[in-house]
Amino acid sequence: MSTITCIEDLRLLAKRRVPKMFYDYVDSGAWTESTYRDNQQAFERIKFRQRVMVDMANRQLGTTLMGQQASMPLALAPTGLTGMQHADGEILAARAAEKAGVPYTLSTMSICSLEDVADAVSSPFWFQLYVMRDRDFINNLIDRAKAVGCSALVLTADLQILGQRHADVKNGLSVPPKLSVGALLDLLTKWRWCLAMAKTKHRTFGNIVGHVKDTTDLTSLSKWTASQFDPSLSWDDVKWIKERWGGPLIIKGILEPEDAELAVNAGADAIVVSNHGGRQLDGAAASIDAFPAIAQQVGDRAELYIDGGIRSGQDVLRSIALGAKGAFIGRPFLYGLGAMGEEGVSQCIELIRNELDITLAFCGLRNIADVDSSILRPGSYPTA
Numbered sequence: 262m263s264t265i266t267c268i269e270d271l272r273l274l275a276k277r278r279v280p281k282m283f284y285d286y287v288d289s290g291a292w293t294e295s296t297y298r299d300n301q302q303a304f305e306r307i308k309f310r311q312r313v314m315v316d317m318a319n320r321q322l323g324t325t326l327m328g329q330q331a332s333m334p335l336a337l338a339p340t341g342l343t344g345m346q347h348a349d350g351e352i353l354a355a356r357a358a359e360k361a362g363v364p365y366t367l368s369t370m371s372i373c374s375l376e377d378v379a380d381a382v383s384s385p386f387w388f389q390l391y392v393m394r395d396r397d398f399i400n401n402l403i404d405r406a407k408a409v410g411c412s413a414l415v416l417t418a419d420l421q422i423l424g425q426r427h428a429d430v431k432n433g434l435s436v437p438p439k440l441s442v443g444a445l446l447d448l449l450t451k452w453r454w455c456l457a458m459a460k461t462k463h464r465t466f467g468n469i470v471g472h473v474k475d476t477t478d479l480t481s482l483s484k485w486t487a488s489q490f491d492p493s494l495s496w497d498d499v500k501w502i503k504e505r506w507g508g509p510l511i512i513k514g515i516l517e518p519e520d521a522e523l524a525v526n527a528g529a530d531a532i533v534v535s536n537h538g539g540r541q542l543d544g545a546a547a548s549i550d551a552f553p554a555i556a557q558q559v560g561d562r563a564e565l566y567i568d569g570g571i572r573s574g575q576d577v578l579r580s581i582a583l584g585a586k587g588a589f590i591g592r593p594f595l596y597g598l599g600a601m602g603e604e605g606v607s608q609c610i611e612l613i614r615n616e617l618d619i620t621l622a623f624c625g626l627r628n629i630a631d632v633d634s635s636i637l638r639p640g641s642y643p644t645a
Contacts, residue, residue, distance in 0.1 A: 265600075265608055268572045268593045275346070275599030279454060281447045282432035283345045287595045290539035291424035296547065297539025300570025303547035307579045308641040312625025320618055321628045326587045327387075327413045327509045327531060327564065332362030333614055334581055334629060337606075338568050338589035339389030339415060339513075344372025344467075345436060346599040348457035352381040354598055357606035359384045361614075366415055366589075369402065370486075372436070374467030379409035389415040389513070392498060393489035398473055403505045405468075414506045415533070416499065418524070419514030421492045424541040435483070437464050457602070499527035513568065516551045518558035531564035531586070538569050538591055549580065550643045556584040557645040574616025578624070581632045583642060 265271060276284055290297025322333040337358050344350040351373035358365035359382045366387040367378055378386060388406040393399055406414065438444050448455055458464065469482060476482045503510050512524045513533035524532055534552045536545045548569035556565055567580045568589035580588045590613070597605030621629065624636040634642065 271596040271600045271605060271609055275596045278451060279346055279599040280451050282434050282438055285428035285432055286342060286434055287592055289426050289428040291426055291541055292543035296536055296543050296545050299547040300539050301572060303549045304570050304576045304579055308638040309624055310636055310638055311623050315625045317622040319627060320621055322618060324629060326364055333617060334587035335577060336364040336587055336589050337366060337594050338591035339366040339368035340591045340595055341368045341370035344463050346595050347602045348461040349373060349463055350598050351378050353603035354594060354606050355382050355386055357603050361610040369468055370466060372467055373463045375405050375409050377467055385410045385412035387411060387413040387415055389417055391417055391420060392491055392494050394491045395489060400505060413509040413511055415511045415513050416502060417513050419537050419541050421494050426540060496523050496527045503528045516546055518554045521555045521559045525559045525562050529563055533566040533568050535568035552583055553643050553645040560584055574613040575620045577613060577617050578620050582634050582636050
C-alpha cells in the first residue's frame with residue numbers, strides 16, 4: 262500500500278476494498294450528479310491570500326461546537342449504512358472521532374445501534390433523526406438517544422422523499438447485500454471486507470431491529486423502512502421534536518434563507534447548510550455557494566455549519582472564512598473507513614487537521630478564531 266497523503270488516496274483504496282454496491286452508495290449522487298460535482302468544484306473556485314513574514318508559531322485550532330470543546334472546527338456527519346463500509350463501522354468511526362477530539366454523529370439508518378456506539382465510547386456523540394410515519398418509534402428513538410447521553414440532536418429536513426441515485430438502482434442495493442452472480446463475484450475480490458463482516462453481529466439496521474412491531478426478518482424490515490419516510494413532515498413537527506428532545510437541536514438540509522429563517526423560528530439552535538451531498542435535488546446550489554445568504558439571514562441567531570464537498574482542511578478553512586462555526590465531513594471519513602477501518606478514519610481526520618493548520622499559517626494567522634473572509638481573494642468567493 263502506498264503512502265496516504267490526501268483524501269483522494271483513501272478514496273482509491275476504499276474503492277478497491279469495499280464491495281461495489283456499498284462503495285457506489287457513498288461515491289454517487291442523484292440523477293446527473295451535477296450538484297454532487299459542483300459541491301467540490303465550488304470550494305476549488307475559492308482562493309486564499311498568502312501572507313509572509315508574519316509570526317506563525319503556536320497555532321491554535323481548538324473551538325467549541327454546540328457548547329462542547331473540539332480540537333478543531335470539524336464534525337463527522339451522519340451517514341447511513343456506515344457499518345457496510347467496514348464491519349462495525351459506526352463504532353470504529355466514533356472511536357476515531359473521540360480520539361481526535363471532534364464530534365461524531367450517528368445516523369438513524371446506522372448498522373450499529375445507539376446503544377452499541379454508546380458502549381464503545383466514553384464521550385457523548387450526536388444523533389441524527391429521520392422523522393418517520395411511526396411517531397411512537399420516533400418518540401422512542403429520541404428517548405433512547407437521551408438515555409445513552411447524546412449531546413445534540415440533528416434533525417434532517419431534506420429527506421422527506423428520496424432522490425434517485427442511479428448507481429443504487431443498478432446495483433440492487435440492499436442490507437445485507439443480495440447475492441446475485443455479479444455481487445458474489447465482487448465479494449470474492451473483497452476478502453478483507455468479507456472477513457471482517459463474518460466476525461461481527463452487526464449486519465442490519467441496528468436502531469430499528471427489535472424496536473418495531475412485525476419486523477421479524479430482512480424483507481419485513483426493508484418494507485417497513487421504505488414506507489416510513491414521511492412526506493408530510495413540516496415545521497410544525499419541529500416543536501414536538503424539540504420538546505421531546507429537550508437539548509440542543511441542529512436542523513440539517515437548509516439551502517435557502519427563507520428556510521433558515523423558518524428553522525430558527527421553529528427552535529433550531531444550529532443549522533447545517535447542506536444539499537445532502539448532492540444525493541437529493543440534482544441541480545440545487547452547491548452548499549458553499551448557498552452559505553453566505555443564509556449566514557446573512559440568521560448567522561447572529563444560530564450556529565451555522567456546512568456539509569457537502571469538503572475534501573480537505575483547506576475546504577474547512579474556506580468554510581470558516583465565510584462564517585461557518587464548523588464543517589461536517591461524510592464521504593472523506595467513509596473513504597478512510599472503507600480503506601482501513603478505524604485507522605483510516607483517524608488518518609482522514611489528521612490529514613484534514615494538518616491541511617487546516619498549515620493553510621492557516623500560510624494565510625498569516627495563528628488562531629482559528631481570527632479567521633474571516635479577509636484571508637480569501639476578493640471576487641473568488643460567493644457572497645450574499
